Amino acid sequence: MERVVRIRGLHKSFGKLHVLKNIDLDVYESDVLVLCGPSGAGKSTLLRCINMLEHYHEGTIDVLGKDIKSSRANLSYVRKNSGMVFQHFNLFPHISVMDNVALAPIHVKKIPKDQAYEKAKGLLDQVGLSAKYDAYPGQLSGGQKQRVAIARALAMDPKLMLFDEPTSALDPEMIKEVLDVMIKLALGGMTMIIVSHEMGFAREVANKIGFLDDGKIIELTPKNEFFTNPRSERTKEFLSKIL
Amino acid sequence: MLDMRLISQYLPEFFEALFETLKVAALSGVFALIIGTVVGIISTMKSKLAIIPVGIYTGFIRSTPLLVQLYFVHYGLPITGIMLTSFQSAIIAFSLNSGAYISEIVRGGLASMDKGQSEASRALGLSWFQTMRLIILPQVFKKILPPLISQFSYLIKDTSLAAVLVIPELTYTARKIAARTYMPFESFGVPMLMYFGIYLILALLSRFISGKKEPGRSARRWFGFGKVV
Ligand SMILES: Nc1ncnc2c1ncn2[C@@H]1O[C@H](COP(=O)(O)OP(=O)(O)OP(=O)(O)O)[C@@H](O)[C@H]1O
Ligand SMILES: [Mg+2]
Numbered sequence: 001m002e003r004v005v006r007i008r009g010l011h012k013s014f015g016k017l018h019v020l021k022n023i024d025l026d027v028y029e030s031d032v033l034v035l036c037g038p039s040g041a042g043k044s045t046l047l048r049c050i051n052m053l054e055h056y057h058e059g060t061i062d063v064l065g066k067d068i069k070s071s072r073a074n075l076s077y078v079r080k081n082s083g084m085v086f087q088h089f090n091l092f093p094h095i096s097v098m099d100n101v102a103l104a105p106i107h108v109k110k111i112p113k114d115q116a117y118e119k120a121k122g123l124l125d126q127v128g129l130s131a132k133y134d135a136y137p138g139q140l141s142g143g144q145k146q147r148v149a150i151a152r153a154l155a156m157d158p159k160l161m162l163f164d165e166p167t168s169a170l171d172p173e174m175i176k177e178v179l180d181v182m183i184k185l186a187l188g189g190m191t192m193i194i195v196s197h198e199m200g201f202a203r204e205v206a207n208k209i210g211f212l213d214d215g216k217i218i219e220l221t222p223k224n225e226f227f228t229n230p231r232s233e234r235t236k237e238f239l240s241k242i243l
Numbered sequence: 244m245l246d247m248r249l250i251s252q253y254l255p256e257f258f259e260a261l262f263e264t265l266k267v268a269a270l271s272g273v274f275a276l277i278i279g280t281v282v283g284i285i286s287t288m289k290s291k292l293a294i295i296p297v298g299i300y301t302g303f304i305r306s307t308p309l310l311v312q313l314y315f316v317h318y319g320l321p322i323t324g325i326m327l328t329s330f331q332s333a334i335i336a337f338s339l340n341s342g343a344y345i346s347e348i349v350r351g352g353l354a355s356m357d358k359g360q361s362e363a364s365r366a367l368g369l370s371w372f373q374t375m376r377l378i379i380l381p382q383v384f385k386k387i388l389p390p391l392i393s394q395f396s397y398l399i400k401d402t403s404l405a406a407v408l409v410i411p412e413l414t415y416t417a418r419k420i421a422a423r424t425y426m427p428f429e430s431f432g433v434p435m436l437m438y439f440g441i442y443l444i445l446a447l448l449s450r451f452i453s454g455k456k457e458p459g460r461s462a463r464r465w466f467g468f469g470k471v472v
Contacts, residue, residue: 051365051366053362053365053366076368076370079365079366079367079368080368082366083366083367084363084366086359086362086363088359089359090357090359090360090362090363091363092360092363092378092382093382094381094382094385103367103377104367104368104369107369107373107377108367108368108369108373149363152367153366153367156367156368162366
């Protein structure tokens with residue numbers, strides 16, 4: 001199986017604060033990796049290093065076979081071919097839902113406009129927002145916003161999707177509609193890295209679960225093993241708190 | 244008594260002068276907007292190499308009188324071999340002056356933007372330039388439109404200084420007509436009303452744009468501009 005992400009010896013600091021400490025990580029095609037761990041462990045930072053929203057100091061990250069730090073072209077290739085979904089959606093509020101989804105295909109991939117809009121419609125249908133083509137982000141609920149954000153990322157035909165706590169800013173009754181979309185994606189074979197505390201969701205769709213604490217990956221195991229037979233004490237402690 | 248006959252006789256000339264005033268203001272306004280946007284963007288960068296020249300520029304403009312800047316451009320620059328017509332000098336001085344103030348408005352608008360907007364853009368593969376053009380600046384300009392309009396209204400009043408370079412705008416024309424007719428009340432009263440009219444139009448425009456968010460029945464509501472960012 002093809003390797004999508006390869007991280008070796010990654011270190012990242014914010015000033016004096018050493019946030020990621022010697023991270024190694026491999027993610028393969030169609031993997032659904034859920035990253036969990038206590039607040040401040042470095043989960044978001046690790047995710048954001050993968051498309052270089054954060055610069056890192058040491059180590060290498062290869063995504064889709066390209067070392068993202070070695071050239072601008074590589075980084076831009078990786079960004080074009082991966083999607084990211086944020087905790088706070090980060091939709092573009094000044095343009096319509098359709099334009100949010102079609103913008104990157106039009107301006108980055110240079111796809112003809114009518115094709116891009118056709119595709120945007122299809123994606124919005126897929127996430128259950130057929131009625132909202134012309135709405136503006138400000139007119140949507142949190143769950144709807146996050147589904148638009150997923151559609152926006154999918155519009156670039158990504159080979160890898162990164163999710164940073166996609167449901168933690170949502171009201172409980174909206175979490176399911178977003179998770180359902182993500183489950184469909186996972187079942188469709190999308191390679192996904194998801195920072196999440198939704199252990200029920202992790203149980204259902206993840207094939208691997210990683211546990212981060214204090215900037216280190218303490219445990220990275222197949223899902224079943226993670227829940228039934230965690231290797232480290234830290235993981236057991238964490239699991240007992242959140243399950 | 245007001246001499247209405249005199250006013251109507253000179254009215255065409257006043258309107259021509261008003262047109263000249265608006266021409267100077269509009270041209271300077273466009274250049275100032277370009278300068279202000281570029282300088283505003285540079286001023287948000289982290290590199291000292293970028294920030295220091297920008298700081299010197301805005302600091303210098305803010306701390307010296309516009310009239311002196313105007314004289315400097317028109318009478319000072321020829322020493323360096325740059326010869327300018329009065330009109331060119333005025334446009335340059337007003338553009339640089341207004342551009343400095345606009346750059347600070349733009350900088351404030353950029354600083355108020357949520358970091359998530361540029362992160363989402365970069366994650367989608369947009370270049371820095373595309374992110375600015377498609378995502379950041381449209382939102383910033385929408386937000387700063389009221390203070391930009393109010394800056395433009397200052398610019399219109401400032402163009403009266405062009406009278407010292409014998410540009411046939413409103414103030415120069417008023418002085419000329421006053422000297423010719425010995426009727427200073429009418430000669431300066433008409434331009435006053437014209438300046439006021441433009442100001443009022445801009446104030447209403449600004450109020451219309453910033454919506455009904457700011458209720459209140461005070462005079463400020465009509466004569467003041469919408470809240471600055
Ligand atoms: N831009 C930044 N500047 C300085 N410190 C930062 C920055 N971003 C994160 N940190 C610090 O790095 C550490 C790891 O942050 P990170 O956001 O990766 O944690 P996390 O595991 O995602 O936590 P949470 O579950 O709360 O989201 C924290 O101590 C945080 O305060
Ligand atoms: Mg986080």
